[in-house]
Amino acid sequence: MSSTRNIADLNQDYRDRYGFADPEEFLLKAPKGLSHEVVEMISRYKNEPEWMNAYRHEALDIFLAKPMPRWGDSEALDSIDFEDIHYYLKSSEGAANNWDDVPENIKNTFDRLGIPEAEQKFLAGVTAQYESEVVYHSIDEDLKKQGVLFTDMDTALREHPDLVRKYWATVIPSRDNKFSALNSAVWSGGSFIYVPPHTKVEIPLQAYFRINAENMGQFERTLIIVDEGASVHYIEGCTAPVYSTNSLHSAVVELVALKGAKIRYTTIQNWSNNIYNLVTKRAHAHEDAVIEWVDGNIGSKLTMKYPAVVLLGERAHGEVLSIAYAGDDQHQDAGAKMIHAAPNTTSRIISKSISKNNGRSSYRGLVKVNRGCHGCRTNVECDALLMGDQARSDTYPTMEIGENDVRVEHEARVSKLADEQIFYLQSRGIDPDQARLMIVNGFIEPFVRELPMEYAVELNRLIELEMEGSVG
Amino acid sequence: MTTEGKPVPGKSDVRRLSEQLGEGEAALNARLAALSTYRARDLPSRVDHLWRYTNPVHLLPGDSLLSNLSLPDTTTTSLPTDEPAVLLVPGRAPLLNKAAEALGLTIAPLFSDDMDAEALGVTTPSEAGLFASLNAVAWNTGLSVRVPRNLRTDLPLRLLIPAVAESCLPRVLVDVAEGADVTVVEEHFGGKEGHRVIGTTGILVGQGARAKHVVVERWQEGVNGWLSVQSRVERDGSYQLACATVGGSRVKLELGADLAGQGARSEMAGVVLGGDNQFLDHHTRHRHLCGHTWSNIDFKVALTGRARSSYTGLIRIEEDAPGSEALQENRNLLLSDTARADSVPELEILTDDVSCSHGATAAPIDPQQVFYLQSRGIARDEAVRLVVQGFLESTLDMVPTAVRADLDRVVVERLAQLGESP
Numbered sequence: 039m040s041s042t043r044n045i046a047d048l049n050q051d052y053r054d055r056y057g058f059a060d061p062e063e064f065l066l067k068a069p070k071g072l073s074h075e076v077v078e079m080i081s082r083y084k085n086e087p088e089w090m091n092a093y094r095h096e097a098l099d100i101f102l103a104k105p106m107p108r109w110g111d112s113e114a115l116d117s118i119d120f121e122d123i124h125y126y127l128k129s130s131e132g133a134a135n136n137w138d139d140v141p142e143n144i145k146n147t148f149d150r151l152g153i154p155e156a157e158q159k160f161l162a163g164v165t166a167q168y169e170s171e172v173v174y175h176s177i178d179e180d181l182k183k184q185g186v187l188f189t190d191m192d193t194a195l196r197e198h199p200d201l202v203r204k205y206w207a208t209v210i211p212s213r214d215n216k217f218s219a220l221n222s223a224v225w226s227g228g229s230f231i232y233v234p235p236h237t238k239v240e241i242p243l244q245a246y247f248r249i250n251a252e253n254m255g256q257f258e259r260t261l262i263i264v265d266e267g268a269s270v271h272y273i274e275g276c277t278a279p280v281y282s283t284n285s286l287h288s289a290v291v292e293l294v295a296l297k298g299a300k301i302r303y304t305t306i307q308n309w310s311n312n313i314y315n316l317v318t319k320r321a322h323a324h325e326d327a328v329i330e331w332v333d334g335n336i337g338s339k340l341t342m343k344y345p346a347v348v349l350l351g352e353r354a355h356g357e358v359l360s361i362a363y364a365g366d367d368q369h370q371d372a373g374a375k376m377i378h379a380a381p382n383t384t385s386r387i388i389s390k391s392i393s394k395n396n397g398r399s400s401y402r403g404l405v406k407v408n409r410g411c412h413g414c415r416t417n418v419e420c421d422a423l424l425m426g427d428q429a430r431s432d433t434y435p436t437m438e439i440g441e442n443d444v445r446v447e448h449e450a451r452v453s454k455l456a457d458e459q460i461f462y463l464q465s466r467g468i469d470p471d472q473a474r475l476m477i478v479n480g481f482i483e484p485f486v487r488e489l490p491m492e493y494a495v496e497l498n499r500l501i502e503l504e505m506e507g508s509v510g
Numbered sequence: 511m512t513t514e515g516k517p518v519p520g521k522s523d524v525r526r527l528s529e530q531l532g533e534g535e536a537a538l539n540a541r542l543a544a545l546s547t548y549r550a551r552d553l554p555s556r557v558d559h560l561w562r563y564t565n566p567v568h569l570l571p572g573d574s575l576l577s578n579l580s581l582p583d584t585t586t587t588s589l590p591t592d593e594p595a596v597l598l599v600p601g602r603a604p605l606l607n608k609a610a611e612a613l614g615l616t617i618a619p620l621f622s623d624d625m626d627a628e629a630l631g632v633t634t635p636s637e638a639g640l641f642a643s644l645n646a647v648a649w650n651t652g653l654s655v656r657v658p659r660n661l662r663t664d665l666p667l668r669l670l671i672p673a674v675a676e677s678c679l680p681r682v683l684v685d686v687a688e689g690a691d692v693t694v695v696e697e698h699f700g701g702k703e704g705h706r707v708i709g710t711t712g713i714l715v716g717q718g719a720r721a722k723h724v725v726v727e728r729w730q731e732g733v734n735g736w737l738s739v740q741s742r743v744e745r746d747g748s749y750q751l752a753c754a755t756v757g758g759s760r761v762k763l764e765l766g767a768d769l770a771g772q773g774a775r776s777e778m779a780g781v782v783l784g785g786d787n788q789f790l791d792h793h794t795r796h797r798h799l800c801g802h803t804w805s806n807i808d809f810k811v812a813l814t815g816r817a818r819s820s821y822t823g824l825i826r827i828e829e830d831a832p833g834s835e836a837l838q839e840n841r842n843l844l845l846s847d848t849a850r851a852d853s854v855p856e857l858e859i860l861t862d863d864v865s866c867s868h869g870a871t872a873a874p875i876d877p878q879q880v881f882y883l884q885s886r887g888i889a890r891d892e893a894v895r896l897v898v899q900g901f902l903e904s905t906l907d908m909v910p911t912a913v914r915a916d917l918d919r920v921v922v923e924r925l926a927q928l929g930e931s932p
Contacts, residue, residue, distance in 0.1 A: 109557070409847075422859070436853075441844075442847050
């Protein structure tokens, strides 16, 4: 274990060797690129406990040792220059510093979505905080009364170290994949939620209610623990495009639902089209627990994201409901994984994708039933809609069934926007553009109806924008 | 010589084999060209899903690859006299019976004329993979069947390919000219512990031609093998493949059809019956290279004992293939709690004007169906057999009637064997 020793040495003489008295100062001048020094800086700056520091360094070694995945969009992955990225940025950096620098099309989208100006600036990263203090405070009071912990990850590590350490990386270890290793080495920000036993959190918790700045980081780390019989609905992201000058986003999200608990995790990602979005999301569902991932991917250059549920206890249920929209030059490689590791567990995956012009959307999924897990049922449905003769759709499902007393079903359909449907609507006096939009809205309706109302409205408007001028 | 499980023949070995088979210059040159491709190739990557479930080393022949071609006469399988048949045994010229000669086809050893090299390049290019290039280097029994224009044969032509040698590398080319219609039944059987088979079959289906192809694999236990069946279908041509895999210990079959002209059709029906410790791995691929083409795959798997099946199937519709329709279905019936089935049905659609769907399922036998049959006085074993037969029925219905009876026989025999083992 020579690398461990090296890290220890590094820790000991770090102060002497680099001698920075004011880490914040130093960070502002931090060069691009990835190294043990950078990792050490992040950890020192955050004043983290020793175990986290060691964990980060070990993860970096794993990241450096692991080869780049050879599946998915290898070409795009190979084009990422890891030396050209800032691995730690204070939230005021990375995003545009000036409202004038925010690209025109993004500003227009904000306007069209009807987002208030203060919020627009927040979403574009010009201001670091969304001014929702009043709303936040009343929610905060309620949560405190219930004993619910809801903070950003850095605060959680400071204030609830034992709880964090108990569950940290238990769902997604750093060596899970190259990008989980990267996140483990340089993570920053993200949400931490703990819901005590038999507590139902009535209102959905949203990342941007949090007053802390670092909720939109590139390497955010989210950990949600819901104790026995409790439930929570967490919402991350938003329909408005999130603009960042940094091109790599690699989050790790871990959910733990203990006996009888329920977690719904809703994401709508609309990264601007220069971003690689490489995210690892996984949940543990214990006995009778329910996990639901509601996952919408609209933006980014390349998204590779496969929310997973490991069904660990009897009668646990996992569900993934996702849509992907791949417009010009976009590749949405999304999917879901269900691992049935206990008897009588059930799961369902519904995936909808739309590819427009030369966009490419892929469903990539895994359903695995371990030996001895009798009575499991799982159902996978993939629907793809193609618009334009350059559009591409792929379906790569994998089913590994090691038990006979199970029901596994998978179905996929790919079709284009049907001329006869448009014709029918036209015959009723609806113009072709409007008709196309209606058909697309109908196609994604099963997803939209699972969203809170304000998100549903925004998503519909966004699809309308994306569809504009599309010649089916 | 082998390196990391990959046998590496030298040029002199290849020359000796070519001499032994009495080949001409063209054949030897094709082998030597394939040899440099083969040498440059690594073993297939296990990361890639096509080889995730099967270790390629288990299928490759060892040092016996280029030796042991002088087999005793007792290994000869007798040819039937009443139906057209050809026997393919390593190291010997294909043996035809009178009925086969009377069909009016040109049936000859492979590479008896130079056109074979070109035709084989279309269906089984040596760049296709390590196994395909190994076959191109070291095949030791080869046959070319040419069906002249507009010739329609009623009787199926049987190709009997026993796994008699330690390393059997059969290579078959069927070239069906414009407007012709032919049925070819390829039977792989026999062999014993340790025998390896690396076989390729290429089928060219000309304009408006029709080829019905049946592949039966019923090797003895202990035989491991890799078989590739690749076809290319031209305008308005039609290709029908029925494949039954029941034998061998570790088996991988790659079945592919390229739809290369408008109106081309391909239909594949697969039946897999596995028991004991068998590991049966199948890959199907339909590539729509041209618009207004149609394909369908129905793949059924029934497993008992500790048998394991892996099925990966790809439908790819290229950019210039609008108006294509492709269907794919894979159903798995698991008859024991130690059987295991993997299924990866894939779609790659590069244009929008298509209609494409696939489905996959895995489930145990329906106890109600078995119970119903039992209530009618049928013993449990027999009832299970009947339900499995019923499960396979709709797929077997796709098989050309001329050979349906043979396939039914193979299935019934195998089901009876599986019933006997606990």
